Amino acid sequence: MDNQLGYVSVETLFHDLAEQLSLQWVAGRAGGHRSLSFGALHKPALALIGHLNFVHPNRVQVLDCDEMNYLHGLSGPSLQEAIDHLFSNELAAIVVSNGEPVPAVLRQTAERTGTPLFSSTLASTILMSYLGHYLNQSLAEMTSQHGVFLEVLGMGVLIKGDAGVGKSELALELVTRGHRLVADDVVELKHVAPDTLEGNCPALIRDFLEVRGLGILNIRFLFGETAVKLQKNLRLIVELVHPQEIGEVGLNRLDMVASTETILGVAIPKVRIPVAAGRNLAVLVEVAVRNHILKSRGINPVEQFIKRQQAAIDEGN
Structure with missing residues (x-):
C-alpha cells in the first residue's frame, strides 16, 4: 500500500499534551492550524541565542532558563531585535519552560505573527x-499491510498470505494457545526508529477477528483482556503459501540464505510456510x-548442522 507521512497540527499537539505537560496557551491562538510534518526534516538547527534546544525539524522551539535569562537581560531595541530574530525563523510554536515569566514583547510578537506560544512549569529536558x-510517533512515516498481526512468544509477527x-x-x-491479537486484516505500520516498525x-476493527464460518469475533470478550x-x-x-507456489527449487531445506521483506526501508526477516492438510501451522509458527x-x-x-556434517566428512577422510 502507499506510504504516508504522519500529520499533526499545533492545536492537536496542545490538546494531546496540555494536561500531561502542564501547558498553558499564552498567545498566538490564530496559528493553531500550523502543521508539523517531515517537510523540513533535514533543515539544520537554527542558532539564535546561546543554545536554543531544537526539538524537531519543524520548529517547535523550547526556551529554557538560559535563553530566558538572556532575554530578561535585554531591553529596548536589543530585546526587540532578539525577539524578531527568533520569530523570523517561521517557528511552528514556542514553549517557555521551567515556569519562566514570559516577557510582554514575546507575548505581543507571538500574537502579532500568529505563532502559538506556550508556557510550562516543567523543566526543558522533560x-x-x-x-x-x-x-x-505522530509524524512517523507509515503504511498499511494486509494480514493478521499477533504477539507470539513476546514477538510481533505478521501473518500474510492469499x-x-x-x-x-x-x-x-x-490466541487459544495463549498468544495475543493486535490486528486482523489490516495492520498500520509506523517507522518509529531507524530499524523499528x-x-x-x-x-474501527480493534479486538475483532473475522473467521470464515464463524463471522466476526470479539477476541477481547471471548478470551479476556x-x-x-x-x-x-x-x-x-x-507468509502462508500453497506448496505449488514454492516448488522444489524454492524449498531451501537448509535455509542457508535468510529471506527478508523490506517495508518502509526496514528489512524484516521472513519465513515462508507451505500450507497442506495435516500440518499444524500454529506449532510451526511458534x-x-x-x-x-x-x-x-x-x-x-x-550452521551447527553444516559444521557437524563437515566434521563427520573430515573424520571419514
Whole structure:
C-alpha cells in the first residue's frame, strides 16, 4: 500500500499534551492550524541565542532558563531585535519552560505573527523528552499491510498470505494457545526508529477477528483482556503459501540464505510456510519464532548442522 507521512497540527499537539505537560496557551491562538510534518526534516538547527534546544525539524522551539535569562537581560531595541530574530525563523510554536515569566514583547510578537506560544512549569529536558517522543510517533512515516498481526512468544509477527489460505483460523488457534491479537486484516505500520516498525490496529476493527464460518469475533470478550494487545514492534513475517507456489527449487531445506521483506526501508526477516492438510501451522509458527529468537542471539542451527556434517566428512577422510 502507499506510504504516508504522519500529520499533526499545533492545536492537536496542545490538546494531546496540555494536561500531561502542564501547558498553558499564552498567545498566538490564530496559528493553531500550523502543521508539523517531515517537510523540513533535514533543515539544520537554527542558532539564535546561546543554545536554543531544537526539538524537531519543524520548529517547535523550547526556551529554557538560559535563553530566558538572556532575554530578561535585554531591553529596548536589543530585546526587540532578539525577539524578531527568533520569530523570523517561521517557528511552528514556542514553549517557555521551567515556569519562566514570559516577557510582554514575546507575548505581543507571538500574537502579532500568529505563532502559538506556550508556557510550562516543567523543566526543558522533560519537555523535550515528551515532545520528541510524541512527534516521532505522530509524524512517523507509515503504511498499511494486509494480514493478521499477533504477539507470539513476546514477538510481533505478521501473518500474510492469499485470501482463503487460513490466516484468521491460524490466528484464532494461536490466541487459544495463549498468544495475543493486535490486528486482523489490516495492520498500520509506523517507522518509529531507524530499524523499528511499530504495528497498530485501526480503531474501527480493534479486538475483532473475522473467521470464515464463524463471522466476526470479539477476541477481547471471548478470551479476556490478556488475549489482545494495542501495539507491537514487527520482528518477523510469516507468509502462508500453497506448496505449488514454492516448488522444489524454492524449498531451501537448509535455509542457508535468510529471506527478508523490506517495508518502509526496514528489512524484516521472513519465513515462508507451505500450507497442506495435516500440518499444524500454529506449532510451526511458534517454532519459527523460537528459531528466530535463537538466531538473533547468534545461535544458528543450520550452521551447527553444516559444521557437524563437515566434521563427520573430515573424520571419514
